[in-house]
Amino acid sequence: MDVLALSDAEWAIIGLSLKVSLVAVAAVLPPAMLLAWVLARCDFRGKILLDALVSLPLVLPPVVTGWLLLLAFGANGPLGRLLAEYLGITLIFRWTGAALAAAIMALPLMVRAIRLSLEAVDRRLEGAARSLGAGPWRSFASITLPLTMPGILAALVLGFARSIGEFGATITFVSNIPGETRTLPLAIYNALQVPGGEAAVTRLAIISVLLSVAALTVSEVLARRAGGGRAGHVL
């Protein structure tokens, strides 16, 4: 199985991909939950607009999303300048920028999964919790949140898979820098350009499949546990 013997550089690529994806998903989960809650539970003018805005990365060509990120967070972009001046943070050409691109691309999928699950929660159960003495926050934490858990787990898996596979927005926004922004898909793309890179492509592709299957399996196990023995289907 020499094909599967990974070089140090390839291990580093896997590590970077995991780091970028996990940070992206973890960072985007709270805003995704907030957006899902607002879209599921609130009625206000401009809701359709917000809904469309959240879904935009899903329908735009990823290269365009990457370019927009470049405009906003580049050295001369308004947000990029603010971050650099006040927090000393640079996203462009950094792994953190790759995480931001992955997070933006994962956001619509995650919001969608959580929102569907939230909308399926019987709100009268929250009323029952309130009448039993729970304030709004406790009612949310003890009733709504656990009942939404399958959707949140689905969102984490979808978001993670989307982040691991993210290519277009990443390469446009933070380029393809070895050790900094060269994640699995970018490394595969790079290996394809190199004569004799087929073996590396095969190894990296197999790793991608394994990572996706592992994420799915973990989420199924968690969903079953969260469901108290209920057969849980995340996706």
Add this chain to the structure above:
Amino acid sequence: MSFEVDVSLRRGAREIAARFSAGEGLTALFGPSGAGKTSLLDMVAGLLRPDRGRICVSGTVLFDSAARIDLPPEQRACGYVFQDGRLFPHRRVRDNLLYGWKLAPAERRWLEPDAAIAFLGIGHLLERMPRSLSGGEAQRVAIGRALLSGPRFLLMDEPLASLDAARRDEIMRLIERMRDEFGIPILYVSHDRAELDRLAAAVIPVG
């Protein structure tokens, strides 16, 4: 007076309004389906806000539009038994029963879990999930959950509606014992006259 209610709420073309006061024991709201009986219970529980009016239970003002009083549901200390039981589907029977008990301040608890479980005969159900319960079992657990939350009064919304004849009689006997042994004011909704003749001290027509 246990219950003093004078409320109105307009929902679209429909007006739900009621005005009554009732003394000790079990007071029934009686009327056809769709007359707004459940809405009235929701207003007393604080789950639905009337447009105007006043709700006072055992001397405590829960809602008064003129005085701008509107206690949130968690501060009303009401034990609400819903028509569909409305048990938390992700918690075992034991955790459903103790949900309100754990939240109630110690001085408001007047029934211990063991006593409630014995009273309702649900000791064998504690480790079960709600979806595995029969209608009668679920209704007994729902009653226990409401009693254990340290309520000052009970709201019961057609607790017999989904039960067969044998179970109805069993739950009705439980309600009679609750009424007589615990002496807690009960506001009870039904559209079955025979049920009310047996249980209610006063019947208030709605709709």
